[in-house]
Amino acid sequence: MWEFFKHHRFEITTLTVEHIWLVAASMGIAVLVGVPAGILLTRRPKLREPVIGGANIIETIPSLALFGFLLPAPWLGARADRIAITALALYALLPIVRNTYVGIAGVDPGVREAARGMGLTGRQLLWQVELPLSMSVILAGIRTATVLSIGIATIAAAIGAGGLGEFIFRGLAMVNDSLILAGAIPAAILALAADLGLGWLEARLRPPAA
């Protein structure tokens, strides 16, 4: 087993980097879309049900099917990694949008009222009060989404997008446990590392109780 890892260390490293790239790119997109969407929901409560509902539906689509659905899409379908990144970003939306909304909606109404009463503009309220006070909740959503994505990204290998799933699918085809573990162990380590790292950040950004 150890010999196998040593022998394949170059390939393991390459696929791990690919895996991280898929997850990082999709998370970047999901945060850029999801956090503003969550903020918008706190300003337009009527949008809440359709948006959260829509994100919920995406979550119910099996990942392999979602990769398949995106194959015929123009531009996206041209490259496997584009498809994978888009699909992963879609999966990551729900926890991020939901936590952003819940985090901001959960800011102490007294604090918000005092802020408005003292003449903070809407933008100042958001940046100086609402976002700092909800940052740990938003990060918890990003953490959930990241750990989820690291797992789902292994399936991206099925459409040729690379990543650690390559080993897993190859190992399944060849009935080779070492190959499967060569994909599964680094993926598990990545997930644990992301969980611990983001969890640490989350705890650091948690505001003191009033």
Add this chain to the structure above:
Amino acid sequence: MDGPAIAFRGVSYRAQGRVLLGPLDLEVRRGEMLVLLGRSGSGKTTALKLINRLLEESDGTVLVEGRPTREWDVIMLRRHIGYVIQETGLFPHYTVERNVGLVPRLLGKPESEISERVNKMLRLVDLDPQEFRRRYPHQLSGGQRQRVGVARALAGDPEILLMDEPFGALDPLSRTDLQRQFLEIQKRVRKTTVLVTHDVGEALLLANRIALLEGGKLLGIYSRAEFLKSSDPTVAAYRAAWNGNLQLLGRDDRHVGIF
């Protein structure tokens, strides 16, 4: 400037088809402490929030410094008015220094001036700047938090101060302390102040005039002496409630201590 600092002219406020306040006609004189006294649901907090436009009147006009609040830039209006609420609304992620310096900073004052102002305000509310500047709200007692709330409201040197049950969440001893201290502060800074409370004792201690509200209507405006003498049944009921406890204890000196 002449004329009242704040004026309500035929103001009413409705929400979901229900009249919560008004029609209300009321003037707040420059430099006075007007207490809006009433029970829960009397419309006193609603009236207060109409002044800094946290709520907007359905009918009539609210004037601040002679200008309808609707004509004010709402952000400028609010920065012109200090606001203190029961749970203080201190920003939990800001130190005392940043909380108190908030409005001066929003007004774009230079840092050196802000720092000086923060120290001055903390001393005004009897908190040692050296000791308290760097603390966070959760490292303060309830009374200290409320003091910081008052310091923050005064830091922008507003002409007007609005206070919504500012001492309501405190234990009786801290409350009395803070009420007396606030009276001293008010003597020094002389801000036009509107204070909302349901506590008759607090109203009698702090007010130049008491505006009594019930069911969204103004029942009357009384000086302290008038309030103590009035034969109006509602005023009498408030007085009785306030005195009642003392009488239960078998005392008959009805006008206690403070007068």
